[in-house]
Amino acid sequence: xxxxxxxxxxxxxxxxxxxxxxxxxxxxxxxxxxxxxxxxxxxxxxxxxxxxxxxxxxxxxxxxxxxxxxxxxxxxxxxxxxxxxxxxxxxxxxxxxxxxxxxxxxxxxxxxxxxxxx
Amino acid sequence: xxxxxxxxxxxxxxxxxxxxxxxxxxxxxxxxxxxxxxxxxxxxxxxxxxxxxxxxxxxxxxxxxxxxxxxxxxxxxxxxxxxxxxxxxxxxxxxxxxxxxxxxxxxxxxxxxxxxxxxxxxxxxxxxxxxxxxxxxxxxxxxxxxxxxxxxxxx
Ligand SMILES: Nc1ncnc2c1ncn2[C@@H]1O[C@H](COP(=O)(O)OP(=O)(O)OP(=O)(O)O)[C@@H](O)[C@H]1O
Ligand SMILES: [Mg+2]
Numbered sequence: 001x002x003x004x005x006x007x008x009x010x011x012x013x014x015x016x017x018x019x020x021x022x023x024x025x026x027x028x029x030x031x032x033x034x035x036x037x038x039x040x041x042x043x044x045x046x047x048x049x050x051x052x053x054x055x056x057x058x059x060x061x062x063x064x065x066x067x068x069x070x071x072x073x074x075x076x077x078x079x080x081x082x083x084x085x086x087x088x089x090x091x092x093x094x095x096x097x098x099x100x101x102x103x104x105x106x107x108x109x110x111x112x113x114x115x116x117x118x
Numbered sequence: 119x120x121x122x123x124x125x126x127x128x129x130x131x132x133x134x135x136x137x138x139x140x141x142x143x144x145x146x147x148x149x150x151x152x153x154x155x156x157x158x159x160x161x162x163x164x165x166x167x168x169x170x171x172x173x174x175x176x177x178x179x180x181x182x183x184x185x186x187x188x189x190x191x192x193x194x195x196x197x198x199x200x201x202x203x204x205x206x207x208x209x210x211x212x213x214x215x216x217x218x219x220x221x222x223x224x225x226x227x228x229x230x231x232x233x234x235x236x237x238x239x240x241x242x243x244x245x246x247x248x249x250x251x252x253x254x255x256x257x258x259x260x261x262x263x264x265x266x267x268x269x270x271x272x273x
Binding site: 023024062066068099 | 134159163166167215216225226227231234
């Protein structure tokens with residue numbers, strides 16, 4: 001499997017750092033299970049750091065959208081941090097830049113969740 | 119190099135595990151054409167999406183079926199064809215993933231990406247096969263090689 005994730009807590013925000021690829025198969029499954037795990041623990045504020053993601057395919061983009069939807073359904077927020085140019089271009093082509101809140105600075109991103117979210 | 123044409127054709131069992139091989143072959147030929155890092159990445163993504171569609175939608179993951187890849191280098195363009203053994207499909211009937219009502223759908227963006235990364239995308243029928251997706255990309259001009267490209271004079 002070519003994806004790895006690390007999780008840390010910054011204030012009330014869970015920052016998930018992903019590295020590798022988000023592509024069809026095991027990689028997408030890993031992302032889905034990571035998000036599901038966080039939601040089951042009651043996490044509401046998730047910041048996905050995609051800085052070390054080299055490659056996302058259409059299935060991976062779909063997985064990001066599904067993650068966004070499932071976090072929102074639980075009353076939470078999922079935002080994106082540190083997109084590479086390639087990944088940013090993909091979100092531009094698919095018009096998902098209009099859907100996701102995208103940040104380049106972790107501190108700013110964390111702050112944007114506000115203090116009411118847990 | 120100018121008049122020489124490279125033509126590579128392979129046929130594989132319609133299995134998702136072969137997608138990587140298809141990608142590697144396409145990348146190798148594309149490198150020969152002088153594409154730089156960005157061009158190679160775009161070709162990789164287009165071939166990846168196309169092969170997965172052929173295997174999943176065209177052949178419905180039936181391992182008895184086959185997927186075909188053909189790469190032809192023309193003086194001005196690289197042409198890539200991906201064949202499956204499935205029922206015909208018309209890309210014009212596919213919902214537009216950029217429509218507001220489709221924006222949050224979990225799928226339906228593969229063809230959009232192929233169209234964004236390649237200069238041409240069309241779907242036809244291929245005798246003894248099923249669908250044939252034809253994608254082309256203009257070769258980088260040799261006088262202004264794309265950044266990171268392999269100079270064609272080295273061949
Ligand atoms: N080779 C094929 N044979 C039959 N139908 C196809 C083929 N390729 C694409 N399609 C049809 O076109 C639709 C759109 O394909 P596209 O790759 O854009 O999205 P998708 O495969 O549904 O989802 P994803 O975003 O994960 O790629 C598919 O759902 C399928 O109905
Ligand atoms: Mg697809």
